[in-house]
Amino acid sequence: MADDRIGPALTAPLASLGLVLDDLTVVPAGRRRVVRVLVDRDLSGLAPDDTDSPVAPLTLDEVADATRVVGAVLDGEYDGPGAAGDGVDLMGSQPYTLEVSSPGLDRPLRGARAFRRNVGRLVALTLADGSSLTARVLSVTGGGDDARAQVEVPGTKKTPATRHEVALADVTSARVQVEFTRPGDAGAPYGPDGPDGQDEQDEQDDEKEDDGGH
Template sequence: MSASSNARAGRILEDLTSAVASLDLVVEDVTVMPAGKRRLVRVLVDRDLRGLDDTDTTSQVAPLDLDQVADATRLISDRLDSSDAMGEQAYVLEVSSPGTDRPLTEPRHFRRNVGRLVDVTTDSGEQLAGRIVEADAHGIRLEVTGDKGRTSRRELTYAECARTQVQVEFNRPDQAVDHADEDGEDD
């Protein structure tokens, strides 16, 4: 990415940060790159954690739903159209939440993923797979399942987490379906 694209992305990031705050979202990243005769503007948004109690380090944070991303897209599009940040050249706007392929690099990323299964490569090269059960200002606690099915807790500082990646789970424990009332009637 060129220096002018970096400067433009930084300017857009600064402008959009206050705009998406009204939706209780934060801008995680902005990239601007050439795409033929246009430019591609990618904006990653995620849930703002400011509403969480600072002492709450274990509750799960719901991921963004499609309606929230659509609301953010409309707001960001309107904001870019009304500013001169993109100049006169046409652009394509893509707004999404960070996917599971994006490594966790900031404490807020780990906090948003409490309850999720992750692969961690430590700074010493150790490979761990476990569920984040807590994330605070200093690090995380992982529930790791050992060879014989025994679970143990591992505490890691953020500095010890050289690379952390969320695993895709199709049947996450926090998304279990309640079949207690099969007849569909509410009590």
Template sequence: MSTTQIDRLRGLLEPLVAERGLDLEELTVTPAGKRRVLRVVVDSDEGVQLDACAELSRALSAALDADDPMGSAPYVLEVTSPGADRPLTEQRHYRRAVGRLVALRLHEGGDLTARLLSVDEEGLDLEVPGVKGRKPTRRRVEFAQIARARVEIEFNRPKASGDGPAEGTGGPAAHHQDTEHDENEEEA
């Protein structure tokens, strides 16, 4: 799908997402056999509940049916929240990961895995775990130093106050696949 078509879809769908207090994180259209999949990824500071995905899916579906930006080809609308392994690319992504363990690839200085303590306009305050019984140390990393970043999955993560979304919110569990839109019912 061309950039102008993605821009048109974004222009149509983003206001509906924002009305519900969510951020439109990603919008993709991919071929899937004779159909296409329109995938809308949304998130918020509180995470995204399954009910919110379902309600948003209904609203987006109605808007898509009314405006017809997908044309006459059949498509499937998929509304979901980002998975835990998605890259951290925006300040809001880091803010939502405060309290979590993050893996950073730095432009200079290699890789770093540390607990994210706080985020501001310039960068991150981290707690680097101690090695071989040593105490953890604090470290400051500026956004300009970060080449790539993502949250590290922890099965026994320590729970702290203000530690991001509650368990069971956001991520792959908050996934809703809406109805199939097929205007050409001539398929066998």
């Protein structure tokens, strides 16, 4: 199926933009198909001992660049870095709508990369033993089943902040919490949609009409 080839075909072109493919779905919508692509920043360039530096959110321009590259790959017209020989039209003659965006705040965090990307953010965690806590992610170490996060539960007027180490393998649910302000930060860099602002919610939609050559 063409769908099975889309993910591998996007890997190298997105890498040339410093991005990775986070998720891909292709669903029918009447006579069309909707191709939804989530892209995220590639963290492979971080130093091995860099466990806690902030990761910049994707900008609208970066999402727009990703949209152009993904569309060109799907239509067999991409000839930039990471191009794989002769272009192949992966979508065929059936028209489609392309939606490219970055992961939104409502997307559950899964795995070390997702937690590393959200260092500095407040996250609601549910653990395998049934306990839960809302804490700020301070750092992430390791990978796979050995990944661990250092988190801090914010203090109150009556209780001090407390730090915990959480094995990510024990996390059954994790979601970023909306913060209008971040304690101690003048200027409130985290708006109601997180540090990404509207960038995470905005999508670059590319309508592909069946005009004989997309």
